[in-house]
Amino acid sequence: MNMDDLEQRGLVLLGCGKMGSAMLEGWLKGGLPASSVWVIDPKPSDWLQKTGVHLNANLPAAPALVLVAVKPQMMGEALPTLAAMGGGGTLFVSVAAGTPIAHFEQVLGAGTPIVRAMPNTPAAVAKGITAIIGNAHAGAAHLDMAEALLRAVGQVVRLEDEGQMDAVTGLSGSGPAYVFHMIECMARAGQAQGLAPELAMQLAKATVAGAGALAEAADETPAQLRVNVTSPNGTTQAGLEVLMNESTGLPPLMAKTVAAATDRSKELRNG
Numbered sequence: 250m251n252m253d254d255l256e257q258r259g260l261v262l263l264g265c266g267k268m269g270s271a272m273l274e275g276w277l278k279g280g281l282p283a284s285s286v287w288v289i290d291p292k293p294s295d296w297l298q299k300t301g302v303h304l305n306a307n308l309p310a311a312p313a314l315v316l317v318a319v320k321p322q323m324m325g326e327a328l329p330t331l332a333a334m335g336g337g338g339t340l341f342v343s344v345a346a347g348t349p350i351a352h353f354e355q356v357l358g359a360g361t362p363i364v365r366a367m368p369n370t371p372a373a374v375a376k377g378i379t380a381i382i383g384n385a386h387a388g389a390a391h392l393d394m395a396e397a398l399l400r401a402v403g404q405v406v407r408l409e410d411e412g413q414m415d416a417v418t419g420l421s422g423s424g425p426a427y428v429f430h431m432i433e434c435m436a437r438a439g440q441a442q443g444l445a446p447e448l449a450m451q452l453a454k455a456t457v458a459g460a461g462a463l464a465e466a467a468d469e470t471p472a473q474l475r476v477n478v479t480s481p482n483g484t485t486q487a488g489l490e491v492l493m494n495e496s497t498g499l500p501p502l503m504a505k506t507v508a509a510a511t512d513r514s515k516e517l518r519n520g
Contacts, residue, residue, distance in 0.1 A: 252281075252394075252397070254313050255281070255285065255313045255314060255394070256281065256282060256285045257285075257313075258309060258311065258312050258313040259285050259286070259287060259308075259309040259312040259313060260276075260281070260285060260286050260287070260312060260313060260314050260315075260316065260398075261286075261287045261288075261289070261308055261309070261312045261314070261315040261316070261331070261334075262286060262287070262288045262289070262290075262302075262315075262316050262318060263289050263315060263316065263317045263318060263319055263327055263328075263331065264289070264290060264317065264318040264319035264320070264323070264327070265288050265290040265293065265294070265297050265318065266290075266318065266320070267370075267373055268318050268344055268368060268372060268373075268402075269288075269290070269316075269318035270294065270296065270297065271372050271373045271374075271375070271377075271401075271402050272316070272318070272344075272372070272398070272399070272401055272402055273286065273288070273297075273300065273302070274401075275375060275401025275402055276398065276401050277300060278401075279401055283300055283301035283302045284301070284302075284303075286300075286302040286303065287302065287303040287306060287308050287309065287312070288302050288303065288304050288305070289305060289308075289327075289330075290304070290305070291305075293305070308331075308334075310334075311334065311337060311338060311339055312334065312339055313338075313339065313340065313394075314339065314340045314341075314342060314394065314395075314398070315331055315334060315339055315340070315341050315342070316341075316342045316343075316344070316398070317341065317342065317343040317344065317345055317353075318344050318345070319345060320345070321345050321346055321347050321348055324345055324348055324352075328353070328356050328357075329356055331357070332356055332357055332358075334357070335356070335357025335358040335360075335361040336357065336358035336360045336361050337361075339361070339362075340362045340363075340364065340387070340391045340394060340395070341353060341357060341361060341362070341363045341364070342363075342364045342365075342366060342395045342398070342399075343363070343364070343365050343366065344366045344367070344368050344379075346367065346418070346422065347418075347514065347517050347518060348365075349365070349411065349518060350363050350365050350382075350384045350411055353365075354384065359386075360386055361384075361386060362383070362384065362386040362387040362388070362391045363383065363384045363386070363387060364381055364382070364383045364384075364387050364391060364392060364395040365381065365382055365383075365411065365414065366379050366380065366381045366395065366399055367379060367380045367381075367414055367417050367418060367421070367422050368399065368402060368403070369421050369422050369424065369425055370425045371403065371425060372402035372403055373402075375401070375402050375403055376403055377402045377403030377404070378403050378404040378405070378406065378421050379399045379402070379403065379404070379405050379406070380405075380406050380407070380408050380413070380414065380417040380421070381395055381396065381399065381405060381406070381407055381408065382407070382408040382409075382410065382411050382413070382414065383395070392407065414514070415511045415514040415515050415518065416507075416511050418510060418511065418514040419507045419508065419509075419510035419511030419512075419514060420507050420510075420511075422510075422514075423510040424507075427503075427506060428457060428461075431457065432450075432453045432454055432457050433453075435449075435452075435453035435456070435457070436449040436450040436452075436453040436454075437449070439452060439453065475489070
């Protein structure tokens with residue numbers, strides 16, 4: 250399976266909310282013809298209606314790929330409508346949180362190639378990171394195709410087994426919310442030291458965004474970057490002595506945070 254195959258046989262996007270729209274925008278910018286894309290969405294946005302894709306139209310009988318981007322609670326109603334495409338040469342890729350591969354195999358047939366993906370919300374600005382895992386029928390070409398499409402919204406990593414999805418959910422899936430809350434806390438702390446609310450928030454947002462960009466761009470590890478900006482007995486060291494406390498600081502708090510989210514992912518998966 251290659252991009253030519255995708256253009257000729259077509260791509261079906263089931264659901265075009267924030268995540269689906271971000272991916273579709275990336276594909277179209279990357280050169281995928283709108284005429285090769287079929288979108289099923291009950292409430293299409295104004296933007297979607299102007300893209301030129303086939304919208305809520307008759308679908309190709311055997312598309313190269315179906316990407317499932319509906320909310321998990323809508324899966325039970327939406328997925329069976331595509332069951333006829335299962336069991337053959339169509340690859341199914343799901344970005345629906347919490348829905349295991351076994352569910353797709355049950356609806357679509359055990360012989361269907363399926364890739365499960367876990368993106369995160371920075372995908373909306375093409376800064377996401379997505380973890381993928383395929384079933385036994387998803388070969389190297391299928392995984393390559395899924396990765397190529399998902400790179401439209403950021404980085405892609407491959408997992409060794411589906412059980413790792415719970416930890417991915419706890420770390421990168423839920424992680425943006427942790428960082429958003431850190432920004433809130435930093436801004437409030439700045440206010441407490443006498444800064445105006447708007448100024449404190451601007452400083453906090455820019456600091457977190459800039460530090461993240463530097464961490465990605467630099468050759469050094471985050472640990473080394475931290476050392477680089479910490480002068481002995483300086484202001485940064487004073488702050489880090491509080492933050493890095495192994496009993497009351499960030500290390501145990503973050504470990505408990507990611508563990509709680511991972512555990513909840515397991516609970517939801519097991520019903």
